[in-house]
Amino acid sequence: MPTIKETYHPNAYLQHVINVKTGLKARTKILTALETQPASAGTIARNSGYTYAAVAHHLRLLEAEGRVSRRGKRPCIWLLTGLGQKRLIA
Secondary structure, X not given: OOOOOOOOOHHHOOOOOOOOHHHHHHHHHXXXXXXXXXXXXXXXXXXXOOOHHHHHHHHHHHHHOXXXXXXXXXXXXXXXXXXXXXXXXX
């Protein structure tokens, strides 16, 4: 029986963290949301179905590796930096 392999956002893979499936799924949803427009962690949490704490945790991990950055004061707006791998569009 063939298995369907899940695809994750290329920037969801982090170098200094063990990349488990649940973390990859969460970071993929977060990065996909930020590709459409910059947003606050609360907005991403409401739209993704993850808790605010989980979204904030993954945003901090992504920030530590330079994949996202924050702008402004509370609530800060998160945006992609452009570092890391790019998606291949078929």
